[in-house]
Amino acid sequence: MSVLPESKRFVIVGAGMHGLSTAWHLAMELERRGQGSGKDIVVLDKTGPGAGATGIACGCVRNLYMTKELHPILRHSVDVWQSDPIRFGFQQVGYISAGEANQQADYELMVESHNACGYRSDLYVGQEAKSFLKSIWPDFNTDRIEVAHFEHPSGYAGTRQAVAGLAEKCAQHGVEILAGIEVTGYDLAGRTIRKLHTNLGDISAEAVVLSVGAWMGKHWDLLGLSEELECRYPDGGSVTKDMWTYWRLLEGEMYIDRPYRTADDRDPPVLHVELMNTPVINETTGEEMSDHLYVYWKNAAERMESIGLQGGTIPIKIGNAATLDPYGHANDEYQADSWFADYFVSAMGYLMPRFKGHRSKFKDRRNGGIGAFTPDNVPIFDWVLDNAYMVADSNHGFKMIGAGKLVAKVLAGENRVAELEPFAFTRFAGGKTFGSSNSHCPWV
Ligand SMILES: Cc1cc2nc3c(=O)[nH]c(=O)nc-3n(C[C@H](O)[C@H](O)[C@H](O)COP(=O)(O)OP(=O)(O)OC[C@H]3O[C@@H](n4cnc5c(N)ncnc54)[C@H](O)[C@@H]3O)c2cc1C
Numbered sequence: 001m002s003v004l005p006e007s008k009r010f011v012i013v014g015a016g017m018h019g020l021s022t023a024w025h026l027a028m029e030l031e032r033r034g035q036g037s038g039k040d041i042v043v044l045d046k047t048g049p050g051a052g053a054t055g056i057a058c059g060c061v062r063n064l065y066m067t068k069e070l071h072p073i074l075r076h077s078v079d080v081w082q083s084d085p086i087r088f089g090f091q092q093v094g095y096i097s098a099g100e101a102n103q104q105a106d107y108e109l110m111v112e113s114h115n116a117c118g119y120r121s122d123l124y125v126g127q128e129a130k131s132f133l134k135s136i137w138p139d140f141n142t143d144r145i146e147v148a149h150f151e152h153p154s155g156y157a158g159t160r161q162a163v164a165g166l167a168e169k170c171a172q173h174g175v176e177i178l179a180g181i182e183v184t185g186y187d188l189a190g191r192t193i194r195k196l197h198t199n200l201g202d203i204s205a206e207a208v209v210l211s212v213g214a215w216m217g218k219h220w221d222l223l224g225l226s227e228e229l230e231c232r233y234p235d236g237g238s239v240t241k242d243m244w245t246y247w248r249l250l251e252g253e254m255y256i257d258r259p260y261r262t263a264d265d266r267d268p269p270v271l272h273v274e275l276m277n278t279p280v281i282n283e284t285t286g287e288e289m290s291d292h293l294y295v296y297w298k299n300a301a302e303r304m305e306s307i308g309l310q311g312g313t314i315p316i317k318i319g320n321a322a323t324l325d326p327y328g329h330a331n332d333e334y335q336a337d338s339w340f341a342d343y344f345v346s347a348m349g350y351l352m353p354r355f356k357g358h359r360s361k362f363k364d365r366r367n368g369g370i371g372a373f374t375p376d377n378v379p380i381f382d383w384v385l386d387n388a389y390m391v392a393d394s395n396h397g398f399k400m401i402g403a404g405k406l407v408a409k410v411l412a413g414e415n416r417v418a419e420l421e422p423f424a425f426t427r428f429a430g431g432k433t434f435g436s437s438n439s440h441c442p443w444v
Helices: 017-033 068-083 101-116 127-136 159-172 213-222 338-351 403-411 418-423
Strands: 007-013 041-045 095-099 121-125 147-151 155-157 176-179 183-189 192-198 201-210 228-232 238-242 245-248 251-255 270-275 288-290 293-299 308-312 316-319 370-373 380-385 388-392
Touching: 007 017, 017 041, 017 159, 017 388, 017 403, 068 101, 068 403, 068 418, 095 101, 095 127, 101 121, 101 147, 121 127, 127 147, 155 159, 159 176, 183 213, 201 403, 213 370, 251 338, 288 338, 293 338, 308 338, 380 403, 380 418, 388 403, 403 418
Parallel strands: 007 041, 007 201, 041 176, 095 270, 201 388
Antiparallel strands: 095 147, 121 147, 183 192, 192 201, 228 238, 245 316, 245 370, 251 308, 270 293, 293 308, 380 388
């Protein structure tokens, strides 16, 4: 049974990717500066480490973002993944994305920005793109593909391994992680949290980190913050939006008979294909399932008991309210739809004929998970009260293990952490809301 201390200098709420990474890095930051240690930090989780999205993520680590401000966050993140790839289960296989000609200009800008921040990434256009893909997967159907890009530092990680690795590093630095402690409310004095109410009593803190993933909207309410937000854009426009919007993810796994390897017998890069003008045809019925194709996959690593692939497609918007508990695979409302299996295997079979006829090999199991998205679908890393820092990744941040490293600097008192500035909460009021992008997916 966890025992709740009466107070701690830093209370971190939520033991997912961000809570754990922030705690570990903050402990190191305090030690390095001679300002304290991990003993000044407690992480509270209502269930336990990895009980939220972090424990069920696909584990893809990529820098495929048209929002160039995210690129340095991923640069730091890969440094952290690579600091202990074995403990975090990080496979640096690279990440390849491919698209049609309408995405070429976006890819050019993205690749330029990647390389400018030290994230090695190559661009292939036209015939070169087709040849590049076929050099890795000889049966790749490149008919519709006009652009491809290869991120060398990216890859994928095992979610259970990452959680265990982070929890271990927290423990090594003296950070206490308390499971089964639910924060139920906040005692506020103006814009300061005086105490956190929990199921085991109250705890006070100098600083609180809110890293509660999909539950962020609930805590936003508990803090009495506004459900809507006026978002001002660089062009002078302004739109009032829900502060939090829930989306549910569509992911799954498929068994395979032969190992999935590259032409030169390696674990392939994660593959991500968005063909905005190419339909997905159900390979069993011949019916059009969608007028565009969006799919990603990789070796399934820790998800399967025999060889297989894991991947997904574009998430589905739920709205400004969702059933948060039970979470993930345990939630009946948000299981991946039955059509997803048809879509996933049909899209894969279209792209690589080796996967044709694999519908019966789709792994039939519970598979769901929701996330809370910010008004512009881009993370918010900022103080939202005088002593409450929010790490809200807009549900695409398993890969962002390095965000906690940067947040730790802020918590330790550093005046400016330039990489985090674009993600300030004040961007919405200040006319720096991020805009829309050339994709059917909210995460670019
Ligand atoms: C199915 C799925 C697949 C995904 N795939 C990828 C991917 O391939 N790559 C990628 O980069 N991202 C992916 N994501 C997104 C990524 O998993 C999340 O963005 C990230 O894990 C969020 O981490 P977090 O620490 O913010 O939150 P979480 O991991 O959700 O952790 C929040 C924690 O807060 C705790 N908590 C909540 N309320 C309270 C309370 N009142 N008191 C105490 N504790 C509380 C919860 O128990 C939970 O453990 C995926 C998400 C889903 C759902």
